[in-house]
Amino acid sequence: MKRLLRHAHVLTMDAQLSTYEDGALVVEDDSLVYVGPDRDIPPCLLEGCDEELDLSDTVVLPSFINCHTHLGMVAFRTLGDDVADRLKRFLIPLENQCMTEELAVASARLAMAEMQLAGVGAAVDMYFFEVAIAKAAVEMGFRLWAGETLMSAPHCDTVDVAGGLEISRHLISLCMHHPLIVPIIAPHAPYSTSFEELKLAQQLAREQGLLWTMHVSEMDFEMRSFRDVHGTTPIGQLSRLGLLDDSLLAVHCIHATDEDIQLLARSGTSVVHCPGANIKAAKGLARIPVMRDQGVVVGLGTDGPSSGNTLDLFTQMKLYAILHKNELKDRTAIPARSVVPLCTSEAAKMLKSYDRIGSLEVGKRADILVLGLDAPNMVPAYDPYSLIVYSSGVQNVRHVLTNGEWVVRDHRLTRVDLKALRTEFLHIAEPFVAAAKRY
């Protein structure tokens, strides 16, 4: 299969941020074989194309990577958004009593549909029933880092961390070297797993050469409890125990101290920033600009649909830029061109996959987002990065290609019937929704 995408304004997101105002991409099977000016396409590549698309009036860039979410939690969306004890009142009891594999998968399908329509071609997931969710991702043509949540307490698909590790090993055996699925080890948080269990998680990641991820320094009670019990911060304690390493994606890090940030930087731990979910929950704003200054690799995440509500990264990019500008009292801070990498190139580096995705370069997988410039909010476009960060929205996502295959064409999903997904979800979710309304 050979596809020719012509006459687009191409933002490659390569190391030099190369752009081509009248650019072209040639995709052969799953990979890019040409990225450059349209006029310079080698004649041999013009021959025998299966598809040729004129992308005048578009901006083309790598499709976005959502570095942290919980796909199975669509069922919780808009439940208790403004309620203080939401976690204990709704989330934990409902998850334990009413979450099933069928519902987690139906939720995940809708979540992936939402992301694809929003230009997000890949995500890092932390949820339950992760083997089934990974299978759904394959069906939908979605690139997934699939992490089975590890928790000490009994939960909806197993009773403890040993059970979660068993599911993780099963996932690894099924997905290792899959073109779309990458297993990841996903302990929930340093307060919901023991340190011994965290050691086991880290060990499994190391044995298998995998990434691992967990929530860190997110909760007020977490900070208090680590200070009271261990006399340090969660990040300080993880460091003491050798649990910070360059395969760890630490999510949130809202309350990271100066010393914590040094520990993250020195250990090569990367950080996932979920600004929308964090401030909606009134938890505060992680000091990401300081972390990036010290060399910490950062990606953006939406968090789950019960926390951040939407799974689009336009919102998170805009929030990242404007929240930190205001915090730093400096409108020149966080320029737009430093923001787009957090969903593309830098996110791919965090996932140790920049050799495959995160920029549009020859030899890489074809994960491509086409933004239409036809909508009124896209006019004019003096600066394409400003356009993406400050002006664009989900409504501007015209086409998305993942691993060389269309998943969105002309604002519509190509691989699944959205109406059927939604109907199926609403049917499967009936008992859950009924229970939720009783809480």
Added chain:
Amino acid sequence: MKRLLRHAHVLTMDAQLSTYEDGALVVEDDSLVYVGPDRDIPPCLLEGCDEELDLSDTVVLPSFINCHTHLGMVAFRTLGDDVADRLKRFLIPLENQCMTEELAVASARLAMAEMQLAGVGAAVDMYFFEVAIAKAAVEMGFRLWAGETLMSAPHCDTVDVAGGLEISRHLISLCMHHPLIVPIIAPHAPYSTSFEELKLAQQLAREQGLLWTMHVSEMDFEMRSFRDVHGTTPIGQLSRLGLLDDSLLAVHCIHATDEDIQLLARSGTSVVHCPGANIKAAKGLARIPVMRDQGVVVGLGTDGPSSGNTLDLFTQMKLYAILHKNELKDRTAIPARSVVPLCTSEAAKMLKSYDRIGSLEVGKRADILVLGLDAPNMVPAYDPYSLIVYSSGVQNVRHVLTNGEWVVRDHRLTRVDLKALRTEFLHIAEPFVAAAKRY
């Protein structure tokens, strides 16, 4: 013309926040003649309908009101977003040298198209060439509070405040009692007009029974200069001079002190909050929750497309809720149901037009927004206000009716050809864009 809208989940935004899960609306010409349960539509109203629409799987509410923008500034969008001296380097010289009536109108048309597609049926504008912009609004079926900016210094359509007042009077003579256009008096700011000129503006508003609006307490230099020259804040000085009154819409009020807030509340001055534009410019966050607690009426605005980039109020509603939750360290603060009024009922009260718009009630004008629930981000919907504030986006705006006429049907503009608007704008903007690139 009689239209029957059936089987929608109707949020009336009336004083009781009445909702109808299987609701109906009957629109006769420009007004609502029935709002209530679908099963209770009086049989006489079912007869002789010109149009009947099944709105199952939608949420219907009053279309949004954008309480502050500068429609003519689309030409500046994405220019110098991250630049410190943006105002002096780009905006002022370009506006003085290159802004024409033709360009202001082409900008305004695109801005109104963007708003209609985003569910915004009405706006308060402050710009130049306002007579021509008001005419464009009529053509587009857009409800506009049209304010010619008054500035002491020479500017693109006249040389001083006297000239601006002359244009305002012309606007009043043309638009008084127009069904869609309401003239408003719009001095730019207390630092860019003299106090005598502000008196003239206030006097014209009073004579004609109009609202007036200006930027207040927005800029650091403004605060410093008022402190140094007058020994008080801009709001303090306006109060001393009798320039605060219940017809004034004070825009921004970022730096309002406790005493300022009391002055606003006591005088009945209302406040327009533009959170996105304010924090993008690193100016800080106005203390709106304190103002509302003290009875100040508040509306939301996007500010102009050169400040806030997009003109959709979904973004501003979400920002208002989450920014203030975080500021107040309380996730229960600013619940979603207290946010939607700022773009509907409370905004209409601010505009002294709640007898005509801002809620769906019999006798009011039919300004209606229909949100589709078919997109994946709209599932599920435990709480419709949460859905609107935290989950919805421009892509969910299915239909918009303004003053009883469709302006958006099935995500498309009905009254203008968007492609032609855009082509015309790009042609007219050519000299402006060329000049902008030289700055």
